[in-house]
Every structure is written in structure tokens, then in C-alpha cells.
Amino acid sequence: MTRSRKEGLCGWLFASPWVIGFSVFMLYPLLASLYFAFCDYSVLKAPVFTGLENFKDLFHDEVFWIVLKNTAIFTAIFLPLGLILSLGMAMLLNLKVKGQAFYRTIFYLPSLMPLVATAVLFLTLFNSDSGLINIALKGMHLPAPDWLASPAWSKPSIVLLSMWGVGNTMIIYLAGLQEVPQSLYEAAELDGAKAWAKTLNVTLPMISPVILFNLIIGIINSVQIFTLPYVMFPNGAPARSTYFYTSYLYDSAFKYHKMGYACAMGWIMFIIIFALTLLSFRASNKHVYYGGS
Amino acid sequence: MRWSLKSIKILRLTIAHFVLISLSVFFLIPFFWMLSTSLKTEHDTVVTKDQPMVWIPPAPRFQNYADAFTYNAQWPPALSSDSKPGIASLRTKAALKSAVTNKPEAGYIPFLYYARNTLVLCWLCVVGTTISSGLVAYAFARLKFPGREVFFALTLATMMIPFPVLMVPTYSLFRWLGWIGSFRPLWVPAFFGSAFNIFLLRQFFRGIPFELSEAAKIDGASEWRTFLDVILPLAKPALAVVALFTFMATWTDFLGPLIYLMDDKTFTLSLGLQAYQSQNGGTDWNLLMAATTIVVLPVVVLFFFTQKLFIRGIALTGLKG
Numbered sequence: 001m002t003r004s005r006k007e008g009l010c011g012w013l014f015a016s017p018w019v020i021g022f023s024v025f026m027l028y029p030l031l032a033s034l035y036f037a038f039c040d041y042s043v044l045k046a047p048v049f050t051g052l053e054n055f056k057d058l059f060h061d062e063v064f065w066i067v068l069k070n071t072a073i074f075t076a077i078f079l080p081l082g083l084i085l086s087l088g089m090a091m092l093l094n095l096k097v098k099g100q101a102f103y104r105t106i107f108y109l110p111s112l113m114p115l116v117a118t119a120v121l122f123l124t125l126f127n128s129d130s131g132l133i134n135i136a137l138k139g140m141h142l143p144a145p146d147w148l149a150s151p152a153w154s155k156p157s158i159v160l161l162s163m164w165g166v167g168n169t170m171i172i173y174l175a176g177l178q179e180v181p182q183s184l185y186e187a188a189e190l191d192g193a194k195a196w197a198k199t200l201n202v203t204l205p206m207i208s209p210v211i212l213f214n215l216i217i218g219i220i221n222s223v224q225i226f227t228l229p230y231v232m233f234p235n236g237a238p239a240r241s242t243y244f245y246t247s248y249l250y251d252s253a254f255k256y257h258k259m260g261y262a263c264a265m266g267w268i269m270f271i272i273i274f275a276l277t278l279l280s281f282r283a284s285n286k287h288v289y290y291g292g293s
Numbered sequence: 294m295r296w297s298l299k300s301i302k303i304l305r306l307t308i309a310h311f312v313l314i315s316l317s318v319f320f321l322i323p324f325f326w327m328l329s330t331s332l333k334t335e336h337d338t339v340v341t342k343d344q345p346m347v348w349i350p351p352a353p354r355f356q357n358y359a360d361a362f363t364y365n366a367q368w369p370p371a372l373s374s375d376s377k378p379g380i381a382s383l384r385t386k387a388a389l390k391s392a393v394t395n396k397p398e399a400g401y402i403p404f405l406y407y408a409r410n411t412l413v414l415c416w417l418c419v420v421g422t423t424i425s426s427g428l429v430a431y432a433f434a435r436l437k438f439p440g441r442e443v444f445f446a447l448t449l450a451t452m453m454i455p456f457p458v459l460m461v462p463t464y465s466l467f468r469w470l471g472w473i474g475s476f477r478p479l480w481v482p483a484f485f486g487s488a489f490n491i492f493l494l495r496q497f498f499r500g501i502p503f504e505l506s507e508a509a510k511i512d513g514a515s516e517w518r519t520f521l522d523v524i525l526p527l528a529k530p531a532l533a534v535v536a537l538f539t540f541m542a543t544w545t546d547f548l549g550p551l552i553y554l555m556d557d558k559t560f561t562l563s564l565g566l567q568a569y570q571s572q573n574g575g576t577d578w579n580l581l582m583a584a585t586t587i588v589v590l591p592v593v594v595l596f597f598f599t600q601k602l603f604i605r606g607i608a609l610t611g612l613k614g
């Protein structure tokens with residue numbers, strides 16, 4: 001055997017766990033999911049091909065539109081707020097303040113929490129009578145809303161507690177900020193640039209790829225939000241105001257045993273995420289600066 | 294002129310510190326609330342007009358933690374014979390206790406048992422992911438084989454696919470294997486690599502000088518020996534990052550256990566906490582928060598010991614690719 005053939009064999013041998021993992025846990029489910037999306041499938045019986053039936057049903061399914069709308073609202077509110085808050089925190093930390101590592105730890109820690117624990121913890125914090133948030137609001141003579149039982153306040157409560165977990169995004173921003181060459185700031189200072197101008201003309205362009213990265217990761221995660229509302233608001237209560245896309249997908253599959261329907265929903269979600277990602281890339285084309293390369 | 298510039302700088306730093314401290318308070322208060330509530334008496338968790346909030350319980354009630362391990366009606370007090378002796382004796386004590394305290398309806402949710410389940414799963418996933426992803430990443434990073442680039446591109450592409458798309462067929466696959474209700478769907482896939490960790494390790498392996506491998510081969514080492522004796526010792530930090538990320542992901546996972554675990558004996562901590570909350574969410578906050586602390590504490594402790602590794606890991610996944 002020649003050396004290159006031997007190396008080739010060796011390569012596939014080393015990669016063999018993933019050849020199996022990729023085919024069995026990625027490729028097969030992907031193809032099967034695509035097929036099931038066009039089937040009536042309850043897991044108990046073999047799938048029956050029904051063409052576009054699932055998609056037609058979805059189109060006429062009132063709940064589908066509700067969860068789509070809820071997910072869109074959540075993403076549209078949380079994503080910009082979360083991206084701005086985490087960027088602001090990262091910029092503050094990047095001012096080389098004393099105790100930077102200390103603050104960084106505090107801001108990062110909540111994003112490591114098991115989501116079920118976060119949900120349970122905030123259920124008690126948001127409690128309308130004995131929860132800390134309303135006690136504080138009442139103490140300041142502000143209106144204390146019924147966070148968990150009012151359809152108008154249930155989404156804001158999820159947004160608020162999601163903001164608690166932006167530490168991960170912040171760390172990625174911070175890594176990006178620390179890569180900005182100091183010489184650029186010095187050059188800007190020589191030109192008489194003030195802090196605001198430096199932020200606008202040096203910092204933001206230089207970290208624009210990081211912003212794009214966080215935006216895309218943020219889209220992917222927000223569209224898939226599941227655990228927090230599932231634990232905090234059983235069945236999307238109150239009045240389905242917290243019934244999100246993945247929650248309905250999960251219920252369709254494992255509560256109503258409409259597996260084909262769930263797969264169809266999964267593919268629509270994939271297309272939505274893909275389209276939003278593509279859109280972000282397109283929209284950012286002119287604004288993102290990729291260094292020399 | 295110089296002076297005013299300096300004072301502006303001081304002013305700016307003061308404002309920065311002020312904002313950072315206020316933000317820190319907001320980020321820390323939920324943790325404080327969790328700990329404080331977990332040490333209160335049940336009476337002190339309720340706030341009314343006549344009863345103001347208790348910030349720090351005057352007499353911390355550590356018994357809550359013991360109670361959280363031994364409370365609730367869902368867990369049948371009857372003991373199955375197959376369980377480990379250590380756990381069994383603990384459950385016997387708890388069963389006795391619930392019979393003694395005038396709560397005939399009270400069984401308990403065995404959080405210690407759930408902790409054991411979770412740890413076993415974490416251990417299997419960490420070992421599986423680290424070994425398999427290490428092997429595969431080595432192939433992608435340092436071995437030339439036909440189809441490598443295409444396969445690697447496909448591997449990266451799989452990271453784009455949201456889990457809900459794969460959820461149903463994966464479930465039906467495990468159902469066909471008869472694995473529903475067991476731990477196997479949660480750890481067996483770990484032994485076949487994961488795209489994210491393969492990518493992370495590949496980035497690291499590529500940074501190790503190729504001369505080292507060449508030298509080992511001239512000395513007659515096989516590819517396998519080179520991997521074991523040259524690459525792996527140098528890759529320890531990256532492997533530690535993979536192990537750490539995998540541990541965290543398994544410890545905090547909720548959707549996986551929710552789909553595959555049926556019997557409350559097999560629950561993980563996250564699933565157990567959710568079950569506990571849905572059964573008794575409105576009452577006994579002190580016990581609920583004690584249980585939450587039990588779920589959170591290992592993560593926090595692990596983070597404090599491995600902070601640098603975390604930060605390096607995030608840098609490694611690389612903004613620059």
C-alpha cells in the first residue's frame with residue numbers, strides 16, 4: 001500500500017465514529033423528517049404519504065399562527081434589547097475599569113444557569129404578591145403588574161428574564177473588542193476624535209463581524225425558545241400569550257402524536273431561520289468590515 | 294487643558310463604575326433571593342400588608358435542604374430492590390421520616406437520586422464526546438483522506454440545523470430500538486462525535502506544529518501512537534474545554550430528558566425540578582428554592598474553578614474561525 005493510500009484509510013478510520021454519528025443521528029433524521037413532513041404519521045403506525053396535507057392544515061390552523069406571532073414578537077423585542085444591553089456591558093468592561101474580571105464573572109454567571117432553575121427562580125421573583133420584583137415596585141410606588149397571569153405582561157416577563165442571561169453574548173463582544181488594535185484609537189485621537197466619534201467610527205466598524213455573529217446566533221436561539229415558557233407557563237397560559245413555536249411543535253409531536261405535522265413545522269422553522277440568516281448577511285454586506293482579507 | 298482632560302477621564306470612569314455596580318446588583322439579586330428564600334421558614338416566604346419581606350432570615354433554616362430531598366407526594370415510598378444499597382438506605386430513612394412527620398400523604402421527590410442520574414449521564418457524555426470528537430477532529434485536522442473537505446463542510450453545515458427538525462425521526466429511531474424510557478438516547482450519540490466539538494478541537498489540532506508529527510513518524514511511530522503520545526498531551530487544554538462544555542450542556546439539558554425519560558425514577562435534576570415545580574409550585578417556596586440551589590450549585594462551583602478555561606474555550610471556538 002502506498003503511503004497516501006494508507007493515510008487515506010487511516011483518516012477514514014479516525015473519522016469513523018462521526019461517519020456513523022453523521023449518518024445515523026444527522027443525515028437519516030434529516031431525510032426522514034423531510035419525508036414525514038409529507039405524511040400522516042403517529043409513530044404507532046407506519047407513515048402514510050399525504051402530500052401537502054400537513055402544510056395545508058398548518059395554514060388553516062389558528063394555533064399555528066398564534067405561536068408564529070408570539071415567537072415573532074418575542075424575537076423582535078428581545079433580540080435588539082439583548083444585543084444592545086450585552087454590547088453596552090462589554091464596552092463598559094472594555095474601559096479597563098478596575099475589577100473587570102469580577103464584573104465579567106457576575107454578568108456571565110446567569111447565562112450558565114440550567115434554564116429550568118432560572119424559570120423556577122423567576123416564577124417566585126415575578127409572583128404578584130410575595131415576589132421580590134413587585135415588592136420593589138410597590139416600594140417605589142410604581143404599579144405592580146400581574147406578571148404571570150396577565151396576557152399583557154407574560155411576554156415582557158420572559159423578555160426580562162432572558163435579559164438576565166445575555167452574559168454569553170457579552171463575553172463574545174468583549175473578546176471582539178479586545179482585538180481592536182489600540183493604534184486605531186491613537187490615530188483617531190490624533191485627528192481629534194472624541195469618545196463618541198471613536199465608538200461610532202472605530203469600535204463599531206471593527207467589531208461589526210462580531211455583531212453579525214451574535215445577531216445570527218441570537219436569531220437561531222430566540223426562534224427556538226422552549227424551556228423557559230414551557231416551565232413557567234404550562235400550556236402557554238395565560239390565554240396562549242406564551243405559547244411559542246417550539247412548544248407547539250413539541251406538543252404536536254408528543255402530546256397529540258401528530259409527528260408528520262411536527263416535522264412540517266420543523267421544516268418551516270428551518271426555512272424561517274435560514275431566510276433570516278440570509279437576510280442578516282445581505283443587509284450587513286455594506287456595513288460589516290472583515291479586516292484585510 | 295491637560296487637567297480638564299484628566300478630570301473628564303475620572304468622571305467617565307466614575308460613571309462607568311456606577312453603571313457597572315448597579316447592573317451587578319440586578320444580576321446578583323436573583324441569586325441572593327434564591328439563597329435567602331431557601332433558608333427561610335415557610336411563614337417568612339409570604340409577604341402581605343402586615344408582614345413585610347424578610348431579606349435575611351434571622352434564623353437560617355438549613356433543614357430546608359434536607360426537606361427538599363425528602364418532600365412531595367409523587368415519589369412512591371415503596372422501595373425497588375434493584376437500587377444501589379447506599380441510595381436505598383437513604384430512601385428508607387426518608388420514607389420513615391415522611392411516615393413519622395404527620396404528613397401521611399407525603400412521599401418525596403428524591404433529588405439525591407436525580408443528582409446521581411444526572412452525574413452518571415454527565416460522566417458518560419463527557420467521556421464519549423471527548424474521545425469520539427478527539428479522534429474525528431484529528432482526522433479532519435491532520436490526516437489527508439479523499440473527501441475530507443466535503444465531509445468537513447457537511448459537518449459544519451449540520452450545526453445550522455435546528456434540533457426541532459430532527460426531533461421526531463430521532464425519537465422514532467430510538468423507539469424502534471426500544472430505548473425510550475432508558476438513558477441510552479441521552480448518552481449513546483455522544484460516542485459518535487458532535488459537530489461543534491469536532492470543529493473546536495480541529496481548530497486546536499491544526500495549531501500544533503506538523504513537524505512534531507513528522508518527527509514521531511521518522512522515529513517509527515504509527516498514526517495511532519502519534520495521536521496518543523504527541524497530539525493528545527499537547528491538546529489537554531482544548532480537551533478540557535470540550536469536557537467542560539459537554540458537562541454543562543448535559544447537566545442543564547431539559548428537552549432531551551423531557552422527550553426520552555418516562556419513569557420518574559430515571560429523571561435528571563432539571564426534569565425533577567420541573568416536575569416538583571409543576572406539582573407544588575405555589576407552595577413551600579423555601580423548599581423549592583432549596584431544590585433550585587441544589588441544581589444550580591454544582592454549575593456555579595465548577596465555573597469558579599474553571600473560569601479561565603471557559604474564557605479560553607470561547608476564544609477557541611473563535612470569532613475568526
